[in-house]
Structure formats: C-alpha cells, structure tokens
Amino acid sequence: xxxxxxxxxxxxxxxDFLIVGGGLAGCxxxxxxxxKNRHMDVTLLEKSSLPVSGxxxxxxxxxxxxxxMIEHPLPxxxxxxxARKALFGVDRFKGMVDVKLQYTEMLHWxxxxxxxxxxxxxxxxxxxxxxxxxxxxQGTVWGKLAxxxxxxxxxxxxxxxxxxxxxxxLSAAVIKEDVRVLERTMxxxxxxxxxxxxxxxxxxxxxxxxILINAKSILIATGRxxxxxxxxxxxxxxxxxxxxxxxxxxGGGVIAALNAGAKIHNMEFIWMYAVSxxxxxxxxxxxxxWFFPIRKSNGELLExxxxxxxxxxxGGNIPPINxxxxxxxxxxxxxxxxxxxxxxxxxxxxxAAIQFCAATEKPRSLKFHMMAGGVRNIRPIEAVSLCAGxxxxxxxxxxxxxxxxxxxxxxxGDCAGHTAGCRALTWGWIVGDHVADKAKxxxxxxxxxxxxxxxxxxxxxxxxxxxxxVNYVVNPLELEDYVRNLNAQFVGVHKxxxxxxxxxxxxxxxxxxxxxxxxxxxxxxxMRALEVQDIIELSEMHAxxxxxxxxxRMPPIHNRDDYPEQxxxxxxxxxxxxxxxxxxxxxxxxVN
Amino acid sequence: MYNLxxxxxxxxxxxxxxxxxxxxxxxxxxxxxxxxxxxxxTVNYAGECDMCCFxxxxxxxxxxxxxxxxxxxxxxxxxxxxxxxxSDTFEE
Numbered sequence: 183x184x185x186x187x188x189x190x191x192x193x194x195x196x197x198d199f200l201i202v203g204g205g206l207a208g209c210x211x212x213x214x215x216x217x218k219n220r221h222m223d224v225t226l227l228e229k230s231s232l233p234v235s236g237x238x239x240x241x242x243x244x245x246x247x248x249x250x251m252i253e254h255p256l257p258x259x260x261x262x263x264x265a266r267k268a269l270f271g272v273d274r275f276k277g278m279v280d281v282k283l284q285y286t287e288m289l290h291w292x293x294x295x296x297x298x299x300x301x302x303x304x305x306x307x308x309x310x311x312x313x314x315x316x317x318x319x320q321g322t323v324w325g326k327l328a329x330x331x332x333x334x335x336x337x338x339x340x341x342x343x344x345x346x347x348x349x350x351x352l353s354a355a356v357i358k359e360d361v362r363v364l365e366r367t368m369x370x371x372x373x374x375x376x377x378x379x380x381x382x383x384x385x386x387x388x389x390x391x392x393i394l395i396n397a398k399s400i401l402i403a404t405g406r407x408x409x410x411x412x413x414x415x416x417x418x419x420x421x422x423x424x425x426x427x428x429x430x431x432x433g434g435g436v437i438a439a440l441n442a443g444a445k446i447h448n449m450e451f452i453w454m455y456a457v458s459x460x461x462x463x464x465x466x467x468x469x470x471x472w473f474f475p476i477r478k479s480n481g482e483l484l485e486x487x488x489x490x491x492x493x494x495x496x497g498g499n500i501p502p503i504n505x506x507x508x509x510x511x512x513x514x515x516x517x518x519x520x521x522x523x524x525x526x527x528x529x530x531x532x533x534a535a536i537q538f539c540a541a542t543e544k545p546r547s548l549k550f551h552m553m554a555g556g557v558r559n560i561r562p563i564e565a566v567s568l569c570a571g572x573x574x575x576x577x578x579x580x581x582x583x584x585x586x587x588x589x590x591x592x593x594x595g596d597c598a599g600h601t602a603g604c605r606a607l608t609w610g611w612i613v614g615d616h617v618a619d620k621a622k623x624x625x626x627x628x629x630x631x632x633x634x635x636x637x638x639x640x641x642x643x644x645x646x647x648x649x650x651x652v653n654y655v656v657n658p659l660e661l662e663d664y665v666r667n668l669n670a671q672f673v674g675v676h677k678x679x680x681x682x683x684x685x686x687x688x689x690x691x692x693x694x695x696x697x698x699x700x701x702x703x704x705x706x707x708x709m710r711a712l713e714v715q716d717i718i719e720l721s722e723m724h725a726x727x728x729x730x731x732x733x734x735r736m737p738p739i740h741n742r743d744d745y746p747e748q749x750x751x752x753x754x755x756x757x758x759x760x761x762x763x764x765x766x767x768x769x770x771x772x773v774n
Numbered sequence: 775m776y777n778l779x780x781x782x783x784x785x786x787x788x789x790x791x792x793x794x795x796x797x798x799x800x801x802x803x804x805x806x807x808x809x810x811x812x813x814x815x816t817v818n819y820a821g822e823c824d825m826c827c828f829x830x831x832x833x834x835x836x837x838x839x840x841x842x843x844x845x846x847x848x849x850x851x852x853x854x855x856x857x858x859x860x861s862d863t864f865e866e
Contacts, residue, residue, distance in 0.1 A: 230802040234828045366804065387804060417843035419778050423803060423824040424843075430802060459849035545827040550842070553852045561849060659821070706804055706819065 187629070190637055191383070191394040197225040197362070198621040199614075200382060200397035202369045202435050204228035205236030205428075206603070207595030208403035209352040210294055210610030211617075213301075216359035218618035224361045225395055227384055229368045229709075230430045232353040237405055237427040237596065240346035240542030244295055244305075244604040245270065247288055249316070250337025254292040269339055270600075272774070276735050277754050278448060278574050279600045281774050286582040287601075287608055290615075294607035295341070298348070301355040305343040314338025346541040367393065368709055369434055371640035372400060372442035373633050378589035379442060380627035383640040390705040392641055398624045399590045399617045402577060403610065404435025406596035409717055410452070410724060411674075412666045415459055422662055432713035433720045435597050436577055440719070440766075444586040445578040446759045447771075448599055449720070450727035451739045453573040459562050476563060477524040521563040533557055573739055574599045578758060583616040584609055587760075592617070647711040650701040658700050658710040665692065665714065665721055673725050675738045682729040689722035723766060727757045730768060782843040783820030784829050790837035791815070797829040797838060805829075 187194060199215055201208045204226050212224050228235055246252055247268040251260070265284040266272045272281045299305045307313050316328050316336050327335040356363065370383035370392075381396040408427035416424075423429040440446050477483055525532070536557045540547035551557050576599035577586055584592045594609035596602040601609045629637075647658075672685035697718065700711045733749035734741050755770045784797065784805060793814045798806040806829070807818035825846070829838045839859040847854055 230804070231800045234800055234802050234826070415845060415849070417782060417845045419780060419821070421782070421821065421824070421843065423822050425824065428802065429824045545831045546825050546840070546842075549827050549830070549840075550846070550850055550852075553842075553847075553858075554850050559851050561851070709804075710822075 186634060187394065187637070190392075190634070190641060192391040193393045194396065195225060195362070195393060196396045196626055197223045198398050198624075199224045199617050200395050200400045201226045201403060202382070202401065202438070203236075203403040203405060203595070203597070204230075204232045204353065204356070204363070205403060205405050205595060205606065206238050206241070206349075206352070207601070207606040207610035207613075208401070209349075209356050210297065210607045211401050211403065211594060211614035212356050212361045213297060213352070213359055214293075214611045214614030215618040215621075216361060217297075218615055219621060222618055222621050224359075225397070226356065226361050226363045227367050227369055227382075227395075228363060228365045229387070229434070230428075231365055232356065232363055233350045235428065235430065236349060237408070237431070238349060238542075238603060238606075239544055240348045241603060242342055242345050242538060242542045244341040244343065246314075246339050246341065247271070247284075247291065249339040252292075252312075252314075252338075252341075256288055260288065275574055275600070276748070277773060278451070278735070278756060279773065280579070282582060283579060283600075286612065287605060290612050291605075291608050294604070294611045297611070298345075298351075298607070301351050303343065303345055303348055303351055305341070305345075313342045315340050315342050348542075364393070368712070369404070369438050370644045370712075371636065372438050372588075372591065373629070373636050373640075374442050374588065375627060375629075375633055377443065378627075379591035380629070380633065382438070383637060383644070385644050385705075385708075387705050387709040390708075392644065394637060396627060396629070398621055398626065399592065401584075401592040401594060401610075401613050401617070402435040402439050402586075402597055403593070403595040403606075404433070404597045405431040406453075406576075406602065407431060407433035407436065407717075407720055409433075409662065409713070410666065410721060411669050412663070420663060422659060422666070433597070433716045434713065435593075437716040437719050439577045439586060439588070439591065439593065440759065440761050442588050442591060443761065444588045444591060444593075445580075446576065446723060447578040447756045448573075448575040448727075449723040449759060450731050450757065451573045451575050451736065452724065453739065477522050479520040479522075523561045523563050525558050526560050528558055578756075582612075584613045644712065645708070647700040647702050648705075648708050649703065650699075652699045652701050654699055655701045656696050656699040658702065658707065658714045661692070661696055661700065662710070662714040662717055665689070665718055669721055669724065673721075673728055675741055677728050677740075677742045678744045679729065679732075682725055685725035686722060686729060689718055689725060692718050693722075719766075723759050726766075726768060727759070730757055780820045782825065782841050783823035784817055784838050784840050786815060786817065787837045787839070788814075790835045791833075792835050792837075794834060796832045796834065800832050801829055802826060 199222060201211055201224065208226060212226050215222055215224055247270060248264065249269065262281050262285050265288055266281050271284060272279050295305055305312060316338050329335050366388050367384045367386050370385055372379050373381040379400045381394060382400060384393045384395060385391065406427055408425050408429050408431045413425050436446060540551060576597045577593035579585065579593055579598055580587050584594050586593055592613045594601060594613045595606035668685060668688060672681040697715050702708050702711050731740060731752060732742065732745045733752050734746050735748050735752065754773050756773050758769050758771050759766050791814065795815065798808050798815045803822050803824055805817060805819045805823045807816045809816050825840055825842060827840045830840050
C-alpha cells in the first residue's frame with residue numbers, strides 16, 4: 183500500500199492536526215494546540231509566505247460583544263438570549279447566524295488576547311490598562327468619550343491595542359512552537375473515509391511537488407473569498423489582485439470542504455464596502471477612520487447626520503462603521519450625491535486614528551499617504567466593493583467546536599462566516615484547544631483502496647491544466663476576469679431573477695465549456711488555474727442561492743430588486759449547499 | 775511607442791540589489807522568480823502584484839520600488855511629475 187502511495191505522490195507527511203491557511207485563525211489554532219499538547223504534531227499549509235499572508239497584517243481592535251462586558255468568565259446573567267441581542271449578535275444578522283456558536287465565542291473571547299500579550303503584542307497601554315472605545319457611540323472619534331445625560335461615559339465595546347506587528351509575531355510564535363509550516367503550498371482535495379476527514383493532498387506552487395498529508399483532524403482556515411467581484415476601479419491594464427482583502431484568497435478551502443461533503447451556507451449574502459478612490463482599505467482601517475470624515479457635496483458631515491452610525495432605517499445594515507456609508511441601494515440621498523473622504527480639515531485625533539490604522543495595514547497604506555504629503559486630503563467616495571466572507575457565508579459549523587458536517591473537519595476564521603478579525607483569533611483558539619485534547623485519543627488514520635482512488639483522482643484534477651493540449655488556450659486570469667465581471671453585472675447588489683438565472687446557467691456552462699480548456703506552463707500558473715475553478719464554483723453557489731432567496735434581507739448584503747421586502751417565510755432559514763455525486767444540491771435548514 | 779503592457783509592480787534596481795532573496799521569499803503573491811544561473815531575483819508576474827509593498831519594506835538594500843499604477847496616483851492626488859522612488863526619498 184505504502185509503495186503504491188509513494189509512487190503516486192512526492193511526499194507523505196503524517197500529522198495529528200493539519201491546518202489549512204496561516205492567517206489569524208490558523209496561526210492561533212496552531213499555537214494553542216501546541217501549547218496545550220506539546221507532543222502533538224501540527225502541520226500548517228500556507229499558500230503564501232507566513233509572516234505576510236492573510237487579510238490581516240495587523241489588527242488594532244478586539245471587539246467586546248456586549249458594551250461594557252469585559253468580565254471573564256462570563257457572568258451568570260449572560261445567556262443565549264444575551265448573545266442573541268449582542269452588538270454583533272443574531273438579531274443584527276437578521277437571524278442568520280447560530281446563537282449557540284455566538285455564545286461559545288463569548289465563553290472564550292478573551293483567551294486569544296492573553297496569548298497575544300504573551301507573544302509580545304502590546305495589548306495594554308503604558309499605564310497597564312487596556313484602552314476601550316465606544317465605536318457604537320462615537321465611531322472613529324478615538325480621543326473623546328461619549329457621555330450619557332448623567333455625565334457618565336457609555337461602556338466601551340472595543341479594546342484598542344498596538345497590533346501592527348500581529349501577523350509577524352503570530353508567525354514567529356508558530357515557528358517557535360515547532361509547527362511544521364509548508365509555505366507556497368495550496369490545498370488540493372480533502373481525503374475522506376466513512377464520512378470523516380482523514381487527510382489532504384496539497385501541491386507546491388514553486389516545485390510542483392504533490393504532498394499527501396495524513397491527518398487525524400483538519401482545520402480549514404482559508405479566509406474570506408476576496409476574488410468573487412472585480413475591484414470597483416481598475417488599473418490599466420486590468421489588475422485582478424488589487425483588493426481590500428488578501429487577494430491570494432480564492433476560496434480553495436471552502437471548495438475543498440464542499441467536495442469533501444461539508445455544508446456551505448449563506449452564500450447569497452455578500453459583504454459590501456464603500457471605498458475611497460485611490461486608497462485601498464480593509465474593514466480594520468475603514469472601521470476606524472480611513473476616509474473619515476465623509477461629507478456630502480453640500481458640506482454636511484454624514485456622521486453628524488447619522489449620529490448612531492447606523493443606517494438601519496435606510497436599509498443599510500451591519501454598522502461596523504464604514505459599511506453603512508456605502509452608496510446604499512435604498513438611500514438615494516447618498517447614492518445620488520458626490521461624497522468625499524474629507525480629511526483636509528481633519529482634527530488631530532482623526533489624523534492620529536488614520537496613521538494608527540494605516541500602520542496595521544499593508545505597507546502601501548503608509549506609502550500612499552507619504553507620497554501624497556500626509557493624510558489631510560480629499561478623495562471621492564463612489565464605488566462599492568463586494569467580497570464574500572466577512573459576513574456570514576462559508577463553511578457551516580455544526581457544533582461548538584467549529585466542526586463541520588464532516589467528522590474531524592473543522593472550520594474557523596472568515597471562511598466559516600461571521601468570524602473575521604478578532605473572532606478569527608477566538609475560533610482558531612477554540613478549535614486548536616479542542617483538537618489538542620482529542621488528538622490524544624485518536625489513532626492515525628489508515629488508507630485503503632478507496633482513499634488511494636481519491637488521491638489518484640485528486641492528482642489527476644490538480645495537474646490536468648498543466649501543458650494541456652487544446653486548440654484555444656484559456657488563460658486562467660482572463661477567465662477569472664470574465665467570471666468576476668459576470669458576477670458584478672448579473673448578480674451584484676441589484677439582484678433580479680432573469681439576470682440571476684443567466685448567471686447561474688453561464689457559470690454552469692463555464693465549467694463544461696471553458697475550464698477544461700485552461701492550459702498553463704508553470705506551477706505558479708497552475709495555482710491560478712485551480713483558483714479560477716474554485717471561483718467559478720463559488721460564483722455558481724452565490725448566484726443560485728441569491729436566486730433561491732426571494733426576499734431582501736440585510737440589504738444591500740442581499741438585495742433583490744424584485745422582492746424588496748424581508749419575507750417571514752425565510753426567517754430562521756439558511757440555504758445550504760452540498761455536493762452529491764458531483765452536483766451541488768441546495769436545501770434549506772433552520773438556523774436556530 | 776506604447777502598448778498594452780503591465781506598467782506597475784516591483785522594479786528591482788540591479789545596482790543596489792545584493793541578491794539576498796527576501797523579495798522572492800516573502801512576496802505574498804509569488805510575483806518574483808529566481809534566476810538560478812545569475813543567482814538573482816526576477817519579476818515574473820508583475821500583473822499579479824497587489825502593490826502591498828512588502829518587498830520594499832523587507833529589502834535591506836532599498837533596491838525595490840513598487841511602481842504605483844497611474845489610477846491610484848491620480849485618485850490619491852499624487853502628481854506623477856513629482857513621483858519619487860522610495861530610495862530617493864531615503865537619500866533626502
């Protein structure tokens with residue numbers, strides 16, 4: 183058996199815990215697993231380079247779910263009902279997230295902060311206390327506190343800390359904990375046995391090496407899917423990779439989980455950013471003041487107009503701050519105006535906030551400002567950037583350990599939905615902690631002929647586009663550009679049935695008509711070829727679920743122009759996609 | 775004459791580069807390649823550069839300038855006539 187395997191793959195690794203993706207969730211899972219169980223063998227797959235990969239390079243905020251509630255353990259008064267009503271709770275997401283997961287998150291939310299402090303992140307101010315801010319009251323106004331009518335400050339809902347080196351320190355800690363890190367290696371397929379994940383294939387984009395990892399447990403932590411939509415303004419020539427998030431993320435982990443039998447849900451909901459032209463922001467920077475203050479053309483400040491920073495009454499949802507200023511499909515007052523990121527007369531604390539945020543971003547953020555001669559400038563805000571993830575879509579988790587419907591296959595971070603940023607750290611911790619205990623009792627999986635068949639099929643799939651002989655060579659980047667524009671034009675924010683139907687049919691057709699004609703010459707290009715196939719699959723799910731949900735919920739995150747109202751028949755219902763005999767099947771399930 | 779070619783992305787100043795390999799090792803998008811004969815980094819996939827500028831920061835020789843696309847410069851209010859390479863700003 184082992185000879186047969188050796189002939190098929192270039193390398194076989196046996197490990198207790200395989201982590202796919204080395205972002206916040208993946209790194210935190212690796213660190214916590216090793217700290218809890220030193221003798222455990224942990225392997226981390228990273229498509230990029232560990233210290234600089236992922237959507238978050240730094241992170242400067244840690245949300246407190248309930249304003250003021252920073253106690254740990256949770257007070258007895260905190261119940262499922264509290265979790266439901268919390269700031270980012272189930273009610274905010276219109277019932278589309280699992281309240282049990284929300285509650286579990288609260289049980290553990292402070293633990294990654296302790297690890298972060300231990301590995302050298304400055305989570306405290308110089309006076310030894312943490313800095314709390316009230317973003318739900320004050321938005322980006324960091325220097326001041328908001329007071330109630332009795333002169334008492336409102337409770338904070340976020341801890342601010344100096345986390346510009348978070349990713350670098352996490353990756354250093356991962357290496358220090360003796361985790362096996364495979365860089366430039368992307369996941370191929372998950373190998374299953376009797377409904378349980380027992381390993382995965384992976385391939386190195388530089389050497390072309392095919393690796394088989396035999397694992398007791400697998401965590402998918404591949405982050406949000408950044409590349410479903412085009413960036414709203416493009417360069418000459420077209421650049422597919424300039425984006426708000428980490429543009430290496432193409433949803434490979436989500437598709438691998440789908441192919442392994444896991445449930446993918448909520449794919450119709452898509453996150454939306456407003457972006458200021460010229461800059462590039464992530465929620466971290468945008469949330470805390472990247473392009474504030476925003477003015478209307480008549481000079482009116484939007485935050486004065488919407489002091490609660492929440493445009494719920496206008497159809498905008500989820501307030502984490504920059505999003506609700508997005509030119510909302512239901513707010514013509516904003517849509518039909520010229521909005522600017524008006525930093526010319528910014529106050530000092532706003533300038534400080536922007537510099538603070540830019541330091542937690544990719545180096546380009548500070549570079550752009552340096553070249554422009556400082557942050558006090560005026561830039562138009564007009565575009566909408568859409569990205570999957572950051573909202574509630576992704577791999578469905580079935581229990582409080584983040585396990586999916588496939589046994590021993592876990593999901594954490596943004597690919598699992600509703601768990602970006604600080605909650606990616608929390609969920610990474612939860613999974614790492616759980617797997618560390620479980621690994622002691624588990625046997626290393628053995629493979630029989632069925633698993634070998636899966637490995638052979640995976641190898642065939644991965645290397646098929648390499649030097650493929652075709653009459654018309656399809657360039658994977660060109661195909662990706664087509665798919666992303668198709669999403670923008672036929673799905674997007676203003677969804678209507680006929681356009682969605684076309685998008686679904688076209689995506690299905692592309693799988694037959696275009697994908698098999700992709701031909702590439704190098705292993706780097708082979709990675710792009712595999713990515714675009716994942717993007718097509720995700721796009722199909724996105725379009726089909728958008729078509730299925732004949733209502734609008736949390737617009738513009740899911741906005742059907744032909745069904746503008748929220749429909750009670752969809753309350754508490756999530757659309758789940760699974761793969762049965764190679765076909766994606768869609769069903770509805772109750773969330774809570 | 776100009777044509778449709780990638781006009782942005784990392785540019786290596788060969789007079790400064792000491793072939794340490796940091797850019798090749800760390801680029802998140804795998805834009806760089808390695809010329810084994812000359813033992814030096816190459817820019818293989820400039821079109822896949824997302825302008826993150828990590829290579830600039832991690833280059834000990836300040837030999838890399840990530841050329842910013844014209845769209846960004848203009849939208850950001852940076853006049854191309856005043857454009858300075860990152861290494862030039864260090865000398866000042």
